Amino acid sequence: MLNITFLGHSCFTLDDDKHKVIIDPFLSGNPLAQVKPEDVKVNAILLTHGHGDHLGDAIEIAKANNATIVAPFELAMHCQAQDCIVHPMHIGGSHDFEFGRVTLTIAHHGSGLPDDKGNIAYLGNPCGFVLRMDNKSVYHAGDTGLFYDMKLIGELYPLDLALLPIGSNFTMGIMEALKAVELLSPKMVIPMHYNTFDVIEQNPQDFVSRLPGAVEGKILEVGQSHELP
Numbered sequence: 001m002l003n004i005t006f007l008g009h010s011c012f013t014l015d016d017d018k019h020k021v022i023i024d025p026f027l028s029g030n031p032l033a034q035v036k037p038e039d040v041k042v043n044a045i046l047l048t049h050g051h052g053d054h055l056g057d058a059i060e061i062a063k064a065n066n067a068t069i070v071a072p073f074e075l076a077m078h079c080q081a082q083d084c085i086v087h088p089m090h091i092g093g094s095h096d097f098e099f100g101r102v103t104l105t106i107a108h109h110g111s112g113l114p115d116d117k118g119n120i121a122y123l124g125n126p127c128g129f130v131l132r133m134d135n136k137s138v139y140h141a142g143d144t145g146l147f148y149d150m151k152l153i154g155e156l157y158p159l160d161l162a163l164l165p166i167g168s169n170f171t172m173g174i175m176e177a178l179k180a181v182e183l184l185s186p187k188m189v190i191p192m193h194y195n196t197f198d199v200i201e202q203n204p205q206d207f208v209s210r211l212p213g214a215v216e217g218k219i220l221e222v223g224q225s226h227e228l229p
């Protein structure tokens with residue numbers, strides 16, 4: 001059984017009783033987050049890109065848990081320079097970890113991290129993840145616009161669940177995410193990356209109610225979990 005918990009924005013934990021991973025742990029700066037970084041207990045941290053609302057509290061959580069950060073090479077090096085254990089990967093590659101198999105997919109977005117003077121450290125390409133854990137395939141799209149290769153992702157890694165941004169402005173909006181569902185053809189979809197800030201305000205019900213009949217839509221409240229049987 002794979003348990004998935006929404007911690008707000010694009011942050012989820014996946015937990016199969018033996019292992020627990022967290023994706024994009026943006027907690028301390030997130031006005032909607034309920035969990036504090038010091039309360040997170042995980043084996044690994046997956047990062048889609050270097051923006052503050054995804055890198056989030058990754059460094060602190062990694063150190064507190066002796067957890068490995070899995071990220072695109074440049075972002076992994078940024079974390080390694082801050083004394084974290086890292087496993088760098090890149091787009092198209094897969095690796096078997098103790099907790100499961102990770103594949104990096106493309107994402108159309110940025111990954112630069114500005115310092116307090118506005119100088120930007122470019123942390124390589126952003127990515128999405130296909131995570132195989134407990135015989136389930138879960139796609140976390142990261143931050144991305146719609147792209148037609150989502151069809152390949154759905155064909156190569158038949159998806160039990162897709163986690164898709166719907167907030168628009170920085171990523172796909174609802175109309176594009178509905179097309180993404182058509183291309184990916186997952187069994188279930190959970191929307192993310194909306195309502196954290198005014199500029200990404202969306203009604204997730206509007207997304208879920210327009211899904212094709214074969215795809216189950218699930219809106220998770222912050223803190224809510226869903227079990228994939």
Ligand code: NI
Pocket residue numbers: 049051054109110143170
């Ligand atoms: Ni971003």
Ligand code: MN
Pocket residue numbers: 051053054143170193
């Ligand atoms: Mn973002």
